[in-house]
Amino acid sequence: MTELFAGKVLAEKLTRAVGLLEKVISQTERRVFKGEQVPASEKVVSFC
Numbered sequence: 776m777t778e779l780f781a782g783k784v785l786a787e788k789l790t791r792a793v794g795l796l797e798k799v800i801s802q803t804e805r806r807v808f809k810g811e812q813v814p815a816s817e818k819v820v821s822f823c
Contacts, residue, residue, distance in 0.1 A: 795819055 799819050805811040 792822070795822055 802813045806813055
């Protein structure tokens, strides 16, 4: 049962990490390729 709980916790952490990485990639594309300024309120400042 403990392994199941640990697996669920890991899956939740990975889901959060992927979401943050998608946001960082989007911000980078906007800044670098489209020349947009990304408002500070939209920036990811910590991955922890």
